[in-house]
Amino acid sequence: MQKKITLSGAMQKHSDKQSHAVHMAAVSQGMSTVFERFEAQQPQCGTCRKGLSCQLCSDGPCRITAKSPLGVCGATGDVIVARNLLQLAVIGTAANNYQCRNLAITLKAIGEGRSPVKLRDTGKLQRMCQGLGMDASLPVNELAVLFADFILRELGKQVDEPMVLMDLFTVESRRKVWKEQGLYASGPAFEIFTSLTKCMTNVSNDPIDLMKSALRLGLANEYVGLWGITVMQDVILGTPTLVNAQSNVECLDRETVNIIANGHQPVFAGYIMEKAAAKKFQAAAKKAGAKGIKLYGSLCEGQQLMNVSGARGSQEIFGGQLGNWIQEELFIATGLVDVFLMDMNCSVPTLKEYADKYGTRLITTDPVVRFEGVVPMNFDPEKADAQAEEILSIAIEQFKTRKADKKRVINAPAKGGKGTACIAGYTTETVLTMFGNNINNYIDELKKGNIKGAVAVAGCTNVRHDQGGKSIQALTLELIKRDIMVIGAGCCSSTHQNLCMSTKDMAKKAGRKLRSVCEKYDVPPIVSYGSCTDVGKILDTVSALAWTLGCDTSQLPVAASVPEYMEQKAIADIFTALASGLLTHVSPAPMISGSPVVTKYLTEDLVAVTGGRLLLEDDPIKAADAIEAHIMKNRKGLGF
Numbered sequence: 001m002q003k004k005i006t007l008s009g010a011m012q013k014h015s016d017k018q019s020h021a022v023h024m025a026a027v028s029q030g031m032s033t034v035f036e037r038f039e040a041q042q043p044q045c046g047t048c049r050k051g052l053s054c055q056l057c058s059d060g061p062c063r064i065t066a067k068s069p070l071g072v073c074g075a076t077g078d079v080i081v082a083r084n085l086l087q088l089a090v091i092g093t094a095a096n097n098y099q100c101r102n103l104a105i106t107l108k109a110i111g112e113g114r115s116p117v118k119l120r121d122t123g124k125l126q127r128m129c130q131g132l133g134m135d136a137s138l139p140v141n142e143l144a145v146l147f148a149d150f151i152l153r154e155l156g157k158q159v160d161e162p163m164v165l166m167d168l169f170t171v172e173s174r175r176k177v178w179k180e181q182g183l184y185a186s187g188p189a190f191e192i193f194t195s196l197t198k199c200m201t202n203v204s205n206d207p208i209d210l211m212k213s214a215l216r217l218g219l220a221n222e223y224v225g226l227w228g229i230t231v232m233q234d235v236i237l238g239t240p241t242l243v244n245a246q247s248n249v250e251c252l253d254r255e256t257v258n259i260i261a262n263g264h265q266p267v268f269a270g271y272i273m274e275k276a277a278a279k280k281f282q283a284a285a286k287k288a289g290a291k292g293i294k295l296y297g298s299l300c301e302g303q304q305l306m307n308v309s310g311a312r313g314s315q316e317i318f319g320g321q322l323g324n325w326i327q328e329e330l331f332i333a334t335g336l337v338d339v340f341l342m343d344m345n346c347s348v349p350t351l352k353e354y355a356d357k358y359g360t361r362l363i364t365t366d367p368v369v370r371f372e373g374v375v376p377m378n379f380d381p382e383k384a385d386a387q388a389e390e391i392l393s394i395a396i397e398q399f400k401t402r403k404a405d406k407k408r409v410i411n412a413p414a415k416g417g418k419g420t421a422c423i424a425g426y427t428t429e430t431v432l433t434m435f436g437n438n439i440n441n442y443i444d445e446l447k448k449g450n451i452k453g454a455v456a457v458a459g460c461t462n463v464r465h466d467q468g469g470k471s472i473q474a475l476t477l478e479l480i481k482r483d484i485m486v487i488g489a490g491c492c493s494s495t496h497q498n499l500c501m502s503t504k505d506m507a508k509k510a511g512r513k514l515r516s517v518c519e520k521y522d523v524p525p526i527v528s529y530g531s532c533t534d535v536g537k538i539l540d541t542v543s544a545l546a547w548t549l550g551c552d553t554s555q556l557p558v559a560a561s562v563p564e565y566m567e568q569k570a571i572a573d574i575f576t577a578l579a580s581g582l583l584t585h586v587s588p589a590p591m592i593s594g595s596p597v598v599t600k601y602l603t604e605d606l607v608a609v610t611g612g613r614l615l616l617e618d619d620p621i622k623a624a625d626a627i628e629a630h631i632m633k634n635r636k637g638l639g640f
């Protein structure tokens with residue numbers, strides 16, 4: 001039986017006041033959020049927490065203890081831990097490459113003239129095609145088809161033959177390491193098949209071999225999946241430009257028709273924004289008694305919509321970025337949401353209960369997202385027009401119901417329609433522009449020590465260890481204080497935005513030297529690259545630095561941090577970072593503590609394999625100490 005849901009004070013708080021207020025209201029109305037459910041799950045199983053349980057075969061479940069050190073089949077705790085972790089990496093790699101495949105299918109439909117969606121950055125498409133050795137002078141529509149076919153081929157490659165993108169877009173020293181260590185990966189289909197087969201009962205009985213498969217997955221995650229996502233999204237949606245925007249639940253406006261786009265695949269929502277601006281829909285919204293129509297971002301998808309909202313001229317329609325995944329139920333609990341679209345993770349199962357209580361219409365727009373009782377409308381690039389129109393019409397009807405319903409529960413935040421100010425739209429291109437279009441300006445500041453180093457603070461938020469954004473906040477502040485620039489992505493960026501940390505004003509909280517750079521180049525100390533899938537772009541920037549400096553990525557004064565790790569795409573990304581030779585801080589620790597072999601391999605021995613290392617540290621200050629020490633060591637190595 002489910003334990004009674006209670007409120008237990010300090011642990012159950014969002015790190016920002018606005019969310020906390022809606023959270024308290026929802027709980028008082030009988031709803032639960034991730035905080036209460038986390039509490040209800042305590043105590044959690046200590047053996048499982050260490051990764052020492054296996055449920056693969058009918059002789060299980062087996063739990064490894066001092067009394068029973070082997071599973072029924074004979075598997076050791078080390079094998080079980082490694083196999084469990086590899087399965088997470090497989091899921092994450094599959095999900096990122098799934099999204100990449102969807103984009104390739106859409107790009108191909110656009111190129112073949114089968115979709116009304118337009119290409120917004122054809123220059124990028126031409127440059128990428130040229131980089132791949134294609135004839136970039138061909139018409140862009142033909143290039144779109146060629147590029148999409150190339151990606152689809154890479155995704156589905158069945159032979160153990162290196163990925164073309166990994167071959168072309170990495171520094172030579174990296175490729176040498178991967179070749180020497182048996183990590184020179186093939187495409188995602190090949191790596192996923194192989195890894196999943198190794199996870200089967202009694203196949204790979206070597207924990208290190210299983211971890212090497214995870215590192216190969218990390219490369220397949222990046223050199224088709226994330227790379228493909230970031231490039232094709234820029235080509236279709238437009239490359240981000242700097243934009244002043246707003247974030248958090250307070251963005252929600254009582255007086256407008258409100259649509260939320262939640263997930264990771266922003267192409268359809270981008271098209272809906274475009275349609276919403278049309279006179280026909282604006283007039284229909286006004287006739288229904290609304291001031292207009294607004295589409296809000298949620299989670300990573302919102303980050304991307306916000307990043308392109310300036311360049312697309314959709315600031316009127318884009319209502320703001322509402323926040324991170326632990327807030328998503330709260331968006332609906334405001335009672336102000338007419339339609340909630342879901343196209344990927346993270347769409348939590350309880351959304352249906354929230355939607356029913358607070359009068360929201362849920363629509364799933366990708367075949368992988370399913371809820372009992374929710375009618376799906378799978379995005380089809382060929383039917384984009386009709387589908388977008390249908391969603392807008394549903395939203396307007398839903399608004400009418402909202403206005404007419406006198407008994408409706410509204411937990412509207414105090415300053416409706418006005419969120420926390422933030423700057424968005426950073427990417428390799430915009431950062432370069434900030435530094436006078438010359439990467440050497442950035443490198444000079446790095447050499448002088450005005451920028452001591454850079455850390456990608458990316459990934460989810462999480463409620464374990466009283467996190468809920470607090471670790472992201474504490475680590476980020478600690479890093480910038482030490483003159484280390486922070487690049488945010490994913491729900492970490494939402495947390496930064498909600499806590500007023502994505503502003504130029506934050507330079508005042510940075511160390512003296514970093515502050516001088518921020519003021520000189522008019523750049524904030526914390527920049528957001530967008531979605532968790534934009535980890536691909538961060539690696540792009542890292543590779544560009546290594547290229548320019550003529551060193552390996554593992555030698556750079558940089559690191560990665562996932563301060564509030566939550567799900568499987570993060571695990572795949574962690575292996576991408578480790579394979580790229582980066583110190584990778586993760587908290588809470590993945591479930592590996594039951595295996596001394598796996599723990600030692602990832603936290604110590606890996607330095608001799610890829611140059612990367614997993615840093616497990618729950619205290620953000622101690623994590624900053626270790627990251628700074630690593631950066632200082634690498635600075636010394638480069639003679640900075």
Ligand code: XCC
Pocket residue numbers: 263264299300301324325345346459460461489490491492531532533566567569
């Ligand atoms: Fe989900 Fe991306 Fe994680 Fe946020 S960062 S909790 S995956 S939404 Ni991707």
